[in-house]
Amino acid sequence: MASDSSKIWTAFSVGAALLAATAAKKGLNTSWRVATGKNPPANPADPDVDLWEAVAWAAVSGTIIALARMLATRRAADYYARSTGKLPPELAASRDADKSEPTTY
Numbered sequence: 001m002a003s004d005s006s007k008i009w010t011a012f013s014v015g016a017a018l019l020a021a022t023a024a025k026k027g028l029n030t031s032w033r034v035a036t037g038k039n040p041p042a043n044p045a046d047p048d049v050d051l052w053e054a055v056a057w058a059a060v061s062g063t064i065i066a067l068a069r070m071l072a073t074r075r076a077a078d079y080y081a082r083s084t085g086k087l088p089p090e091l092a093a094s095r096d097a098d099k100s101e102p103t104t105y
Contacts, residue, residue: 009088013076020072024065032057 032040036053040061044054080088087095 005084006089009080009090012080013073013088016072016076017069020068021065024068028061028064
Protein backbone atom coordinates (compact mmCIF):
# COMPACT_ATOMS: atom_id res chain seq x y z
CA MET A 1 0.00 0.00 0.00
CA ALA A 2 2.86 2.39 0.75
CA SER A 3 4.16 1.93 -2.76
CA ASP A 4 0.74 2.75 -4.20
CA SER A 5 0.43 5.93 -2.14
CA SER A 6 3.95 6.91 -3.18
CA LYS A 7 3.04 6.48 -6.85
CA ILE A 8 -0.18 8.43 -6.39
CA TRP A 9 1.67 11.25 -4.62
CA THR A 10 4.38 11.33 -7.28
CA ALA A 11 1.84 11.61 -10.09
CA PHE A 12 -0.19 14.18 -8.18
CA SER A 13 2.78 16.38 -7.26
CA VAL A 14 4.32 16.22 -10.75
CA GLY A 15 0.97 17.12 -12.33
CA ALA A 16 0.49 20.06 -9.98
CA ALA A 17 4.03 21.32 -10.59
CA LEU A 18 3.69 21.05 -14.38
CA LEU A 19 0.35 22.87 -14.41
CA ALA A 20 1.75 25.61 -12.19
CA ALA A 21 4.88 26.01 -14.32
CA THR A 22 2.79 26.18 -17.51
CA ALA A 23 0.47 28.80 -16.06
CA ALA A 24 3.41 30.81 -14.70
CA LYS A 25 5.18 30.69 -18.08
CA LYS A 26 2.08 31.99 -19.89
CA GLY A 27 1.72 34.79 -17.36
CA LEU A 28 5.41 35.63 -17.60
CA ASN A 29 5.32 35.78 -21.39
CA THR A 30 2.35 38.13 -21.32
CA SER A 31 3.84 40.30 -18.58
CA TRP A 32 7.17 40.51 -20.43
CA ARG A 33 5.43 41.64 -23.64
CA VAL A 34 3.45 44.29 -21.75
CA ALA A 35 6.50 45.55 -19.85
CA THR A 36 9.03 45.54 -22.70
CA GLY A 37 6.93 45.62 -25.86
CA LYS A 38 8.87 42.58 -27.11
CA ASN A 39 8.55 38.82 -26.93
CA PRO A 40 10.68 37.20 -24.25
CA PRO A 41 13.98 35.78 -25.48
CA ALA A 42 13.54 32.28 -26.93
CA ASN A 43 17.09 31.40 -25.91
CA PRO A 44 18.78 33.76 -23.42
CA ALA A 45 22.15 32.11 -24.17
CA ASP A 46 22.02 33.40 -27.77
CA PRO A 47 24.72 36.09 -28.20
CA ASP A 48 22.29 38.16 -30.28
CA VAL A 49 20.09 38.67 -27.19
CA ASP A 50 21.11 41.75 -25.18
CA LEU A 51 22.87 40.72 -21.98
CA TRP A 52 20.53 42.76 -19.73
CA GLU A 53 17.53 41.14 -21.38
CA ALA A 54 18.96 37.63 -21.00
CA VAL A 55 19.84 38.19 -17.33
CA ALA A 56 16.49 39.79 -16.52
CA TRP A 57 14.55 37.03 -18.26
CA ALA A 58 16.56 34.27 -16.57
CA ALA A 59 16.18 35.83 -13.13
CA VAL A 60 12.49 36.66 -13.39
CA SER A 61 11.37 33.49 -15.15
CA GLY A 62 13.45 31.19 -12.97
CA THR A 63 12.19 32.78 -9.77
CA ILE A 64 8.52 32.93 -10.75
CA ILE A 65 8.39 29.40 -12.17
CA ALA A 66 10.21 27.94 -9.14
CA LEU A 67 7.83 29.74 -6.77
CA ALA A 68 4.76 28.59 -8.73
CA ARG A 69 5.98 24.98 -8.66
CA MET A 70 6.78 25.13 -4.95
CA LEU A 71 3.41 26.67 -4.06
CA ALA A 72 1.53 24.14 -6.21
CA THR A 73 3.40 21.24 -4.64
CA ARG A 74 2.69 22.58 -1.15
CA ARG A 75 -0.98 22.91 -1.99
CA ALA A 76 -1.00 19.39 -3.45
CA ALA A 77 0.66 18.07 -0.27
CA ASP A 78 -1.96 19.83 1.85
CA TYR A 79 -4.77 18.32 -0.23
CA TYR A 80 -3.14 14.88 -0.07
CA ALA A 81 -2.77 15.14 3.72
CA ARG A 82 -6.38 16.24 4.17
CA SER A 83 -7.59 13.44 1.87
CA THR A 84 -5.52 10.61 3.35
CA GLY A 85 -4.92 11.80 6.89
CA LYS A 86 -1.15 11.65 6.49
CA LEU A 87 1.68 13.48 4.75
CA PRO A 88 2.85 12.30 1.34
CA PRO A 89 5.51 9.59 1.70
CA GLU A 90 8.48 11.76 0.63
CA LEU A 91 7.51 14.60 2.95
CA ALA A 92 6.94 12.28 5.89
CA ALA A 93 10.34 10.66 5.28
CA SER A 94 12.13 14.02 5.11
CA ARG A 95 10.36 15.20 8.27
CA ASP A 96 11.47 12.02 10.08
CA ALA A 97 15.04 12.50 8.85
CA ASP A 98 15.05 16.11 10.10
CA LYS A 99 13.92 14.97 13.56
CA SER A 100 16.64 12.32 13.83
CA GLU A 101 19.51 14.70 13.07
CA PRO A 102 21.01 16.32 16.16
CA THR A 103 20.80 20.06 16.32
CA THR A 104 24.08 21.85 17.00
CA TYR A 105 24.47 25.54 17.61
